[in-house]
Amino acid sequence: MGNRRIILFLLTAIAACSLLLWALHQRQRDFAVRDKARPNLIDEALGRVERLTIDRGDTRIGLALTGERWCLTAPFPAQVEQGTVARLLDAFETVRIHDVLAFHELRKRELSLREFGLAPARIHVMLEGSQRRQEILLGAFTPLGNELYVRANGTDHILVVPAALHDAIPRTADDLRSRKLVYGPRSAVRTLEIRAPGSPFITLAKESGTWRLVQPATAPADDDTVNALLDTLYEARLSHFVWPTVSNVMDVAETETALKTRMGVYGLGIDYGVQISVQENGGAPPAKLILGHTLDGAAALCYALLPDGGTIGAVSNSVAEAFRLTVGSLRDPRPFYGPAAGVRRLQIHLADTLFVLTQTNGIWRFEAPVADAADQTAVRETVERLLRLKADAIFENGTEPAADSLERALPLSHVEIASDQGAWRFLVQPGDLENAVYHLVFTNAPTVFKIASSNLPPALVTMAGVFSLRDKSVLALPRASLRRITVKRDDAPAVVTVERDSGDALWHLGEGSSGRIAEAPLHALMAGLEDLRAHRIEGVGLTAERLAAYGLSTPWLEISIDVEAQDAVRKTLLIGRDAGFGKRYAAIRGLDVLFVLDRAALDILSTRIVEPLTP
Numbered sequence: 001m002g003n004r005r006i007i008l009f010l011l012t013a014i015a016a017c018s019l020l021l022w023a024l025h026q027r028q029r030d031f032a033v034r035d036k037a038r039p040n041l042i043d044e045a046l047g048r049v050e051r052l053t054i055d056r057g058d059t060r061i062g063l064a065l066t067g068e069r070w071c072l073t074a075p076f077p078a079q080v081e082q083g084t085v086a087r088l089l090d091a092f093e094t095v096r097i098h099d100v101l102a103f104h105e106l107r108k109r110e111l112s113l114r115e116f117g118l119a120p121a122r123i124h125v126m127l128e129g130s131q132r133r134q135e136i137l138l139g140a141f142t143p144l145g146n147e148l149y150v151r152a153n154g155t156d157h158i159l160v161v162p163a164a165l166h167d168a169i170p171r172t173a174d175d176l177r178s179r180k181l182v183y184g185p186r187s188a189v190r191t192l193e194i195r196a197p198g199s200p201f202i203t204l205a206k207e208s209g210t211w212r213l214v215q216p217a218t219a220p221a222d223d224d225t226v227n228a229l230l231d232t233l234y235e236a237r238l239s240h241f242v243w244p245t246v247s248n249v250m251d252v253a254e255t256e257t258a259l260k261t262r263m264g265v266y267g268l269g270i271d272y273g274v275q276i277s278v279q280e281n282g283g284a285p286p287a288k289l290i291l292g293h294t295l296d297g298a299a300a301l302c303y304a305l306l307p308d309g310g311t312i313g314a315v316s317n318s319v320a321e322a323f324r325l326t327v328g329s330l331r332d333p334r335p336f337y338g339p340a341a342g343v344r345r346l347q348i349h350l351a352d353t354l355f356v357l358t359q360t361n362g363i364w365r366f367e368a369p370v371a372d373a374a375d376q377t378a379v380r381e382t383v384e385r386l387l388r389l390k391a392d393a394i395f396e397n398g399t400e401p402a403a404d405s406l407e408r409a410l411p412l413s414h415v416e417i418a419s420d421q422g423a424w425r426f427l428v429q430p431g432d433l434e435n436a437v438y439h440l441v442f443t444n445a446p447t448v449f450k451i452a453s454s455n456l457p458p459a460l461v462t463m464a465g466v467f468s469l470r471d472k473s474v475l476a477l478p479r480a481s482l483r484r485i486t487v488k489r490d491d492a493p494a495v496v497t498v499e500r501d502s503g504d505a506l507w508h509l510g511e512g513s514s515g516r517i518a519e520a521p522l523h524a525l526m527a528g529l530e531d532l533r534a535h536r537i538e539g540v541g542l543t544a545e546r547l548a549a550y551g552l553s554t555p556w557l558e559i560s561i562d563v564e565a566q567d568a569v570r571k572t573l574l575i576g577r578d579a580g581f582g583k584r585y586a587a588i589r590g591l592d593v594l595f596v597l598d599r600a601a602l603d604i605l606s607t608r609i610v611e612p613l614t615p
Contacts, residue, residue, distance in 0.1 A: 041095045041161055048129040055124040061173050076244045078311055079178040091168035099160035116140055116149040116158055172246045179238040182287050186234045188280040195275040196324050220332035232322045238313035266303040267292030274320050291320040328394035335440055335449045338421035340384045345418040355466050369540055370592050373471035382457045391449035412461050428460050467537035474595055475532040477563055482526055484562035496610045521607040528604040534595035542592050550585040551577030557606055
């Protein structure tokens with residue numbers, strides 16, 4: 001009895017499996033994919049497509065490949081977003097067929113193309129190349145809405161594809177139109193022209209990687225400002241199209257007179273629009289853009305005529321405002337340029353004295369008013385600060401509000417800089433009564449640079465600043481070269497002399513001196529004379545009157561040093577009256593420079609090197 005049940009169960013299972021296999025075979029025969037080797041709707045790459053036409057009811061969108069760019073040809077000529085077209089072609093190229101319905105099966109079921117939305121087709125797409133044409137009809141969605149009925153190239157099959165293909169097809173030409181103000185690569189721009197009402201015509205050119213003003217003046221331009229302008233231009237997008245519009249294609253058929261009237265209403269004429277022209281390298285024609293009036297009811301937007309001359313849109317007013325600028329705002333705020341090592345000569349005419357410094361093989365020297373050594377670090381820092389200067393404002397042709405009063409102000413100094421990059425000559429004038437700012441007025445150009453006083457090197461406006469450029473070395477006598485030291489004090493009538501013979505390391509008292517040599521103070525003095533440096537340079541030009549005024553005609557301390565050298569010239573250090581804060585004026589006899597020594601140097605120099613003998 002148990003075996004009969006098992007046999008009956010197996011027979012029933014076999015019958016059910018046979019019925020299932022028959023049903024699957026019937027479905028495969030009626031609704032299977034006809035060609036498993038071609039799962040895609042398009043069986044070839046669409047890289048050779050040159051024309052694309054989309055008909056949706058009474059609306060036609062035409063695209064044509066011109067060179068390497070797609071352009072809109074219908075319902076009117078216009079620029080299109082290249083990426084949008086590429087995504088559309090990619091959608092057709094990659095869409096896969098989910099199912100195939102043969103016409104003879106439709107006839108058996110008394111179905112027609114109308115039931116599938118294909119007679120007439122809801123969307124008609126034509127992909128045309130030089131050798132082949134693809135025609136795609138898009139119909140209704142499947143009952144579930146996730147798939148779409150399609151007919152390709154007039155075949156006797158209805159294909160079922162994902163509904164995403166329908167979503168990829170633009171509804172109107174505006175979905176394809178480019179909203180950019182200018183096209184082409186931003187990095188290729190080499191010329192920028194700006195013409196705005198009430199402002200001079202401005203031309204900028206990029207040379208050797210940097211921008212320069214060409215009109216109305218020739219000068220370096222601020223790269224950051226120009227690049228920001230170009231970024232504003234290339235990143236801006238139209239908020240919407242004004243003319244021509246998809247809703248009224250007849251706008252394209254306007255007469256030339258009507259078009260000129262429209263341009264005038266929108267403020268896109270030559271006389272009242274902001275005109276911008278950008279030109280790329282390689283001799284390409286310039287792209288010209290005009291920004292016009294503000295839109296009625298939309299104060300944040302203005303009209304824009306795109307470079308093709310056939311499209312008007314609305315763009316943010318901030319774009320137009322960015323290009324309403326002055327020549328000064330475009331200029332490089334740096335009055336000077338180039339490396340500090342390239343500066344060969346710095347000339348400063350200050351307080352009726354001409355100071356000239358020259359650089360040879362990296363070494364700076366004073367040439368006037370007297371030939372002298374320069375403080376290499378101080379001069380280099382001054383030159384570097386000059387080349388790093390940035391103006392707070394730049395005025396052209398006396399446009400600064402206080403120009404009349406400034407013209408009457410006497411210049412503080414006349415400066416000339418000569419470098420490998422060129423020469424600059426300018427005056428330094430006070431910019432206000434408090435001297436919080438200075439004006440650099442160039443003698444060969446009608447340009448004034450407003451500089452904060454804290455940024456200007458003091459050497460250009462004060463004598464103390466110029467003197468700080470002089471080498472602060474007072475004496476530099478090697479210890480081994482010293483042969484005789486004579487000290488005379490104003491509070492002691494006796495002159496103290498210590499000396500040593502050539503080749504002898506021992507010091508002894510000189511003729512007429514008495515006492516005992518203080519070894520520690522003597523060695524400290526000799527160490528100090530090896531590199532005696534001034535706290536500051538007070539001035540040059542020591543006349544008899546100035547020597548008396550600074551207490552150097554009857555010095556507080558006088559030290560004479562004889563050395564063993566080829567040019568064995570006695571060095572006499574004169575230390576005069578108090579200069580405040582424990583400092584004193586000093587000079588080297590025969591050297592036309594007035595020094596100020598600090599307390600530390602004075603302590604070493606004034607320590608007695610000979611002590612009296614104790615009984």
